Amino acid sequence: xxxxxxxxxxxxxxxxxxxxxxxxxxxxxxxxxxxxxxxxxxxxxxxxxxxxxxxxxxxxxxxxxxxxxxxxxxxxxxxxxxxxxxxxxxxxxxxxxxxxxxxxxxxxxxxxxxxxxxxxxxxxxxxxxxxxxxxxxxxxxxxxxxxxxxxxxxxxxxxxxxxxxxxxxxxxxxxxxxxxxxxxxxxxxxxxxxxxxxxxxxxxxxxxxxxxxxxxxxxxxxxxxxxxxxxxxxxxxxxxxxxxxxxxxxxxxxxxxxxxxxxxxxxxxxxxxxxxxxxxxxxxxxxxxxxxxxxxxxxxxxxxxx
Amino acid sequence: xxxxxxxxxxxxxxxxxxxxxxxxxxxxxxxxxxxxxxxxxxxxxxxxxxxxxxxxxxxxxxxxxxxxxxxxxxxxxxxxxxxxxxxxxxxxxxxxxxxxxxxxxxxxxxxxxxxxxxxxxxxxxxxxxxxxxxxxxxxxxxxxxxxxxxxxxxxxxxxxxxxxxxxxxxxxxxxxxxxxxxxxxxxxxxxxxxxxxxxxxxxxxxxxxxxxxxxxxxxxxxxxxxxxxxxxxxxxxxxxxxxxxxxxxxxxxxxxxxxxxxxxxxxxxxxxxxxxxxxxxxxxxxxxxxxxxxxxxxxxxxxxxx
Amino acid sequence: xxxxxxxxxxxxxxxxxxxxxxxxxxxxxxxxxxxxxxxxxxxxxxxxxxxxxxxxxxxxxxxxxxxxxxxxxxxxxxxxxxxxxxxxxxxxxxxxxxxxxxxxxxxxxxxxxxxxxxxxxxxxxxxxxxxxxxxxxxxxxxxxxxxxxxxxxxxxxxxxxxxxxxxxxxxxxxxxxxxxxxxxxxxxxxxxxxxxxxxxxxxxxxxxxxxxxxxxxxxxxxxxxxxxxxxxxxxxxxxxxxxxxxxxxxxxxxxxxxxxxxxxxxxxxxxxxxxxxxxxxxxxxxxxxxxxxxxxxxxxxxxxxx
Numbered sequence: 050x051x052x053x054x055x056x057x058x059x060x061x062x063x064x065x066x067x068x069x070x071x072x073x074x075x076x077x078x079x080x081x082x083x084x085x086x087x088x089x090x091x092x093x094x095x096x097x098x099x100x101x102x103x104x105x106x107x108x109x110x111x112x113x114x115x116x117x118x119x120x121x122x123x124x125x126x127x128x129x130x131x132x133x134x135x136x137x138x139x140x141x142x143x144x145x146x147x148x149x150x151x152x153x154x155x156x157x158x159x160x161x162x163x164x165x166x167x168x169x170x171x172x173x174x175x176x177x178x179x180x181x182x183x184x185x186x187x188x189x190x191x192x193x194x195x196x197x198x199x200x201x202x203x204x205x206x207x208x209x210x211x212x213x214x215x216x217x218x219x220x221x222x223x224x225x226x227x228x229x230x231x232x233x234x235x236x237x238x239x240x241x242x243x244x245x246x247x248x249x250x251x252x253x254x255x256x257x258x259x260x261x262x263x264x265x266x267x268x269x270x271x272x273x274x275x276x277x278x279x280x281x282x283x284x285x286x287x288x289x290x291x292x293x294x295x296x297x298x299x300x301x302x303x304x305x306x307x308x309x310x311x312x313x314x315x316x317x318x319x320x321x322x323x324x325x326x327x328x329x330x331x332x333x334x335x336x337x338x339x340x341x342x343x344x345x346x347x348x349x350x351x352x353x354x355x
Numbered sequence: 356x357x358x359x360x361x362x363x364x365x366x367x368x369x370x371x372x373x374x375x376x377x378x379x380x381x382x383x384x385x386x387x388x389x390x391x392x393x394x395x396x397x398x399x400x401x402x403x404x405x406x407x408x409x410x411x412x413x414x415x416x417x418x419x420x421x422x423x424x425x426x427x428x429x430x431x432x433x434x435x436x437x438x439x440x441x442x443x444x445x446x447x448x449x450x451x452x453x454x455x456x457x458x459x460x461x462x463x464x465x466x467x468x469x470x471x472x473x474x475x476x477x478x479x480x481x482x483x484x485x486x487x488x489x490x491x492x493x494x495x496x497x498x499x500x501x502x503x504x505x506x507x508x509x510x511x512x513x514x515x516x517x518x519x520x521x522x523x524x525x526x527x528x529x530x531x532x533x534x535x536x537x538x539x540x541x542x543x544x545x546x547x548x549x550x551x552x553x554x555x556x557x558x559x560x561x562x563x564x565x566x567x568x569x570x571x572x573x574x575x576x577x578x579x580x581x582x583x584x585x586x587x588x589x590x591x592x593x594x595x596x597x598x599x600x601x602x603x604x605x606x607x608x609x610x611x612x613x614x615x616x617x618x619x620x621x622x623x624x625x626x627x628x629x630x631x632x633x634x635x636x637x638x639x640x641x642x643x644x645x646x647x648x649x650x651x652x653x654x655x656x657x658x659x660x661x
Numbered sequence: 662x663x664x665x666x667x668x669x670x671x672x673x674x675x676x677x678x679x680x681x682x683x684x685x686x687x688x689x690x691x692x693x694x695x696x697x698x699x700x701x702x703x704x705x706x707x708x709x710x711x712x713x714x715x716x717x718x719x720x721x722x723x724x725x726x727x728x729x730x731x732x733x734x735x736x737x738x739x740x741x742x743x744x745x746x747x748x749x750x751x752x753x754x755x756x757x758x759x760x761x762x763x764x765x766x767x768x769x770x771x772x773x774x775x776x777x778x779x780x781x782x783x784x785x786x787x788x789x790x791x792x793x794x795x796x797x798x799x800x801x802x803x804x805x806x807x808x809x810x811x812x813x814x815x816x817x818x819x820x821x822x823x824x825x826x827x828x829x830x831x832x833x834x835x836x837x838x839x840x841x842x843x844x845x846x847x848x849x850x851x852x853x854x855x856x857x858x859x860x861x862x863x864x865x866x867x868x869x870x871x872x873x874x875x876x877x878x879x880x881x882x883x884x885x886x887x888x889x890x891x892x893x894x895x896x897x898x899x900x901x902x903x904x905x906x907x908x909x910x911x912x913x914x915x916x917x918x919x920x921x922x923x924x925x926x927x928x929x930x931x932x933x934x935x936x937x938x939x940x941x942x943x944x945x946x947x948x949x950x951x952x953x954x955x956x957x958x959x960x961x962x963x964x965x966x967x
Contacts, residue, residue: 053774054739061777062732068781069714069727072788074804077715078722083809102375103383110384115375120368127360162359165367169374176378187584187601188545188566190526192380197389198527198534200543220802221810228810235541235561235847237812237864237884239800252543255561255579255847255867257884257919260800272543272563272581273867275884275919275938278799295799307563307581307616310919310938321964326581326616327635329939329954337964342635352627352643408681409689416690421681426674433666468665471673475680482684493890493907494851494872496832498686503695504833504840506849541847541867558849561867561885578849578869578887613869613887613922632887632922633941648941658933658949 084136088129089225095126096210100172104196123165130161137221160217171209174246178205181247185269201253204236211240244268245301252307259296261314268299271307271326279313279331300336390442394435395531401432402516406478410502429471436467443527466523477515480552484511487553491575507559510542517546550574551607558613565602567620574605577613577632585619585637606642696748700741701837707738708822712784716808735777742773749833772829783821786858790817793859797881813865816848823852856880857913864919871908873926880911883919883938891925891943912948 054061069076077083098106099122102115110118135157182195182202189195195202207230211223223240231237235254238244242258245266250256252272258264262276278295294314303318305311306326311318318324319336327342334340360367375382383389404412405428408421416424441463488501488508495501501508513536517529529546537543541560544550548564551572556562558578564570568582584601600620609624611617612632617624623639624630630640631647640646666673681688689695710718711734714727722730747769794807794814801807807814819842823835835852843849847866850856854870857878862868864884870876874888890907906926915930917923918938923930930936931948939954946952 051739051743051770051773051777053770054735054777057774057778058732058735061735062728064778064781065711065731065735066728068784072784074791075713075784075788075808076722077713077805078727079724080715082721083716083805086810099371101381101383103386104389109388110382112385115384116368116372119371120364123360123364123367123371127357131357158357158359161357162363165357165360166363166370168371172374172378172381176381179380188547193383193389194527194530196381198392198530200534200537221806224806224810228812231812231866232845232847233538235538235866237866241800252563252583254537254541254543254563255885257864257866271583273561273579273885273920277864277883277919277938307583307618308579308614308920312919312938323964326583326618327633327939328959330959334961339960339962339964341960341962343960348645348647348649349640350645350647352629352645405677407687407689409692410695415694416688418691421690422674422678425677426670429666429670429673429677433663437663464663464665467663468669471663471666472669472676474677478680478684478687482687485686494853499689499695500833500836502687504698504836506840506843539844541844558869558889560843560847560849560869577889579867579885613889613924614885614920632889632924633939653940653942654951654953654955655946656951656953658935658951 081139082136084133084221084225086225086229089133089222090229092126092129092133093207093210093226093229095122095129096168097206098122099126099168100175100206101196104193127161127165130164131157134160134219134222137219156218160214160219163217164213167213171213174209175206177247178202178209178249181249181267181269182251185249186251199253200234201236201250204230204234204238204250204253204256205244205248208238208240208242208244212242212244215240242296255308261294262296263294263298265299265301265303265320267302269304271305271309273308274305275310275312277310277312279316387445388442390439390527390531392531392535395439395528396535398432398435398439399513399516399532399535401428401435402474403512404428405432405474406481406512407502410499433467433471436470437463440466440525440528443525462524466520466525469523470519473519477519480515481512483553484508484515484555487555487573487575488557491555492557505559506540507542507556510536510540510544510556510559510562511550511554514544514546514548514550518548518550521546548602561614567600568602569600569604571605571607571609571626573608575610577611577615579614580611581616581618583616583618585622693751694748696745696833696837698837698841701745701834702841704738704741704745705819705822705838705841707734707741708780709818710734711738711780712787712818713808716805739773739777742776743769746772746831746834749831768830772826772831775829776825779825783825786821787818789859790814790821790861793861793879793881794863797861798863811865812846813848813862816842816846816850816862816865816868817856817860820850820852820854820856824854824856827852854908867920873906874908875906875910877911877913877915877932879914881916883917883921885920886917887922887924889922889924891928 103110135154139153179192179195183189183192207226211226214223227240236256238258239260241260242262244264247267249269255273257275259277276297297311297316299318300320302321305324308326309324309328311330313331317333321337322334323339325341409416441460445459485498485501489495489498513532517532520529533546542562544564545566547566548568550570553573556576561579563581565583582603603617603622605624606626608627611630614632615630615634617636619637625642627643628640629645633648715722747766751765791804791807795801795804819838823838826835839852848868850870851872853872854874856876859879861881867885869887871889888909909923909928911930912932914933917936920938921936921940923942925943929945933949934946935951937953940952
């Protein structure tokens with residue numbers, strides 16, 4: 050180890066401890082356990098195994114063994130989910146003051162159960178999403194390939210799971226899952242967004258979908274698209290008012306090409322609109338319209354005539 | 356575990372099994388093994404060790420021990436590659452119906468051999484790419500640093516490997532590798548793209564290079580650049596026609612600055628063109644031209660005069 | 662293993678060895694150890710545990726046990742840091758020719774010590790950043806959530822650590838840390854950038870902040886923002902001149918919305934400026950101004966009248 054650190058170890062330790070005392074915001078000494086991000090990511094992968102049997106995980110599934118595999122996976126998953134949901138709801142500010150851990154524990158039990166009961170429904174949504182990805186991408190060779198390796202499909206899978214967990218009252222777990230997908234795919238879908246059927250994100254890099262977006266059915270989005278906030282309404286003391294719709298509404302059948310930015314809670318992109326690449330939109334677009342940047346706003350200069 | 360799940364375990368299991376029966380698209384029960392993504396990523400890292408000896412992995416290489424190190428690495432790598440290539444070609448739709456595993460196994464043998472034979476050639480390309488990165492980035496301190504830590508260089512390395520594997524007939528393995536690089540770097544280079552010598556991507560976030568791009572020699576690209584499709588030609592039944600060139604051609608010596616978008620299979624960016632940042636280009640640009648967005652298309656408003 | 666590889670093993674090995682001899686740039690045979698990226702990432706996580714006690718790592722911290730936890734963490738961290746800093750400064754070109762390992766070792770000792778002494782100061786900066794994130798994001802529920810799961814906050818945390826390491830003379834370690842954060846968050850902050858107090862990056866995908874940026878206090882940035890170079894001054898032999906300010910200056914209180922691009926070492930964004938989304942700026946903007954793209958530069962076409 051560093052000789053200099055060794056010589057000053059006590060002093061260094063005390064300095065750092067003093068800095069903890071001075072700033073309680075950035076420490077959690079004497080507070081409850083936070084959930085484990087590592088285990089929540091493992092839970093997410095177990096949920097994917099339950100949703101897409103035979104795609105992930107190492108078991109060779111047959112019609113004979115699948116029942117036992119699934120039963121076992123549910124036992125294992127519900128065990129870990131209950132524990133981590135307990136940490137999530139008990140560490141969050143919502144319940145930070147709770148001194149009856151059994152109440153939280155029972156709620157975690159119930160939420161785990163309710164979530165697993167919804168797996169068939171989530172599968173149904175994800176099956177439609179997979180078909181939409183196949184229909185929408187000329188480079189796609191099979192639906193297997195999409196489920197197995199498309200980052201946009203992964204981001205949508207995690208969104209559908211995280212959205213359910215948010216509805217069931219576990220915002221911290223849903224947030225950790227969606228930030229994991231964000232990190233892996235570069236696509237940041239807030240679990241609070243509402244997204245309809247047959248949703249497809251192609252290339253899935255640099256996409257941001259805000260908390261209060263409403264997205265209809267059959268919507269297709271490309272890389273770099275932002276569905277964001279325009280500005281935040283503030284109260285008389287200048288603080289941001291939380292809770293209003295700050296992000297746009299995208300109606301059924303809309304396609305949004307690469308790097309388009311659509312902002313604002315009042316902005317409605319009507320049914321069947323095609324939004325061209327690189328557009329910057331802060332007002333509503335009526336149904337069945339094509340919007341594009343004006344072409345040729347470019348300056349060309351020959352290098353030879355310099 | 357969750358008490359509620361435990362009470363209803365049989366019913367929950369049966370509901371989920373019923374949802375598998377209802378939707379065969381999203382399950383692979385009774386089907387062949389898929390390749391392991393984890394092992395394919397490890398294979399990729401072993402290939403990088405073979406290409407850049409002494410940069411990655413833990414061995415201290417000397418002129419005396421390098422022969423044994425390399426021989427051993429080849430044995431280990433070819434073992435794992437053969438197995439995973441076998442899973443890739445046997446699980447893909449191309450060969451999904453094949454009932455003669457020994458045929459697939461023999462093909463996997465051959466492909467592994469052909470790939471490893473091409474390592475010296477891949478090294479040659481990557482050496483030129485490393486030099487181009489050093490020449491093009493004022494922040495670069497050494498070529499070692501580029502090979503060791505530049506994400507753009509990592510993305511190009513994986514592309515050069517994945518492109519060979521695609522040419523050798525293992526699209527699934529090449530796709531898994533390129534999606535891994537996409538996830539790690541935010542740069543999505545389709546392994547089917549054709550990219551010439553001395554290619555450099557700086558910052559390497561949010562870059563998308565489509566399947567049918569043709570990129571010449573000495574091309575330099577910055578973050579956020581999309582070389583994408585404009586629209587997809589459809590057949591009379593409205594289905595996307597697969598196989599045509601949908602992405603642009605970039606000729607030798609072109610530089611493309613941050614967040615430029617270039618779309619369409621008919622779009623040709625001529626030799627020596629400089630494409631400015633934030634441009635949106637859907638038509639060809641003739642050689643030796645500088646293209647930029649018209650300056651000052653901005654609205655300025657003083658906050659004081661409100 | 663592949664039968665074909667086995668048959669040709671000696672020949673394949675010799676071909677690859679010959680390619681190492683031909684191109685010394687892409688091999689490090691007989692050279693010093695490079696630092697371990699894996700261990701440097703672990704060091705980074707240990708530093709985060711020291712900075713944010715109780716947030717990361719598994720210990721349940723109490724006012725009674727925290728002293729021992731911190732003392733032990735410092736011993737462990739300083740041990741690993743000293744070793745890896747030694748590899749960093751001894752493998753880099755700066756010191757590549759050094760044949761007195763004890764000198765490097767002693768310098769590594771000193772740097773480790775100096776870094777750990779600065780932890781309280783780094784904590785102070787990060788506490789202000791956490792508060793700025795909470796104040797600036799309407800979706801934020803608590804400061805705990807920001808420290809625990811916001812990718813933009815993670816990127817700023819790693820920047821503050823990596824910046825200190827760069828100032829202390831370990832560019833390679835600082836680079837490895839910042840590339841790790843880049844990979845995890847899609848945000849590429851060069852450790853050489855100078856960034857003031859209360860800095861916040863929302864959504865944190867596709868952000869690039871160049872090496873020579875000067876950023877003041879209370880600056881807020883959204884996804885896709887580039888603070889980049891316009892062009893590189895070259896010497897009479899056409900080589901890029903390294904060392905000049907190539908990236909913009911952002912003064913206090915500036916907000917920069919999604920996908921704005923600001924380029925050039927001469928470009929100064931004055932105090933209190935609001936830069937709108939999708940703008941492309943290569944000239945200075947005076948203080949207290951709002952800059953936006955001109956609205957409605959869009960082409961609308963109804964699909965029905967086709």
